Amino acid sequence: MASIALFSDFPDFARGVAKILADRGDFIYVSDDHLIKEAASKFSRDEKTLYNALECQPGLIQKFCSTGNRELLCIEAVLAEHLLQDNTVFAGFVGYPLMGNVSHVMKVRLLCGIKDLMELSKLTQLSEDKLESGIESRKASYRKWVESNYGLDTSESSLYDITLNVGNLSLEETIGSILHTAKHERFQPMTYSLECVKDQIVSSRVRVHVSAYDPRSEVRSRKGHVYVYTRGSMLKRKEQARKLKEELIRLDGVQQVEVYNKKEMFECVACGH
């Protein structure tokens, strides 16, 4: 069965619809709370700090200091493992880059207004007050969060497989449409899409580790062969580079490591550009 990722400028709306889908369509809803708890346990991080990574804009210092967005990387690493289960539903942009190339994840954008949020509050346990308070500012803040962390514009239609205007469809019809479309053959998992997820799992695991050295590093994996791009300054210290390789090879799923300090070379070898 396909997995479903729901996106909305009102994250609470996507979460609410995800809950309903999980109740009605044999899907497992992997919520942010669930991901935070798992990430906290797996990477020994503080839950509050992880929660802040999903709620707050990364500041300039956070972007460039050694800790960088490591919390978000930890959350993405646990999310990647859930992509292997092919009947999950996610809500929100966390980990979008991991899902982008996975054909069995159907990406749905939900367009909604305040009226739809209120309708949703009747069907879920989300309180009407919580949904209504500061709606516009939360919408702007969420768009900014996505832009700062992933460089994505949430209004870009190519990010999604389908877009549903809940205002025109009603919530019930929206849910029916999602469940119906998710049954299409094109969204069913196959060996290739599952291999892509396995590669993402290894890359995410490595990224968490490498971010301690260089928060702007990039990682690609293919069947246990890991390619790392990190800025030259780190590699000048040969001892540090050797240590990094030794650490990475010990991570689960990593069989071979190549480290590059030239972006063009990394993209040519790891990404085939």
Place this chain on the structure above:
Amino acid sequence: MDKEIKLLLIDDEPIVGNRLKPALTKLGCTVDVFEDPQKALDKIREVPYDVVVTDIVMNKVNGIQVLEEVKKTSDRTRVVIITGFATAALAREAMEKGAFDMIAKPFKPADLRKIVSRALADMGYEGFEK
């Protein structure tokens, strides 16, 4: 096995056929290998294959065209796509057009054998792992 299981492998690189044929024969199937997809299509119209394994990027006829032709000829036949140019878009197109599975090259012959075994089990042949 009472009935002869027929398998067709299409790849324009001879090395692929040479490497995969012995691996697939181990399943107890008769394996025909074609490097020319046009000739393979002619054969598909004559012989009802159980499984067709095809590359995507080939001269004259591509793997998606092979898939479409196979599905026109026999809906029962399972088609497995093998490609060095895998993308999510291609994967979705192949699945929508009726492919059984798709695997990106390079892969181990045993990986393909597992997929073909699953395809045969899906068709109701006994003794193959799902």
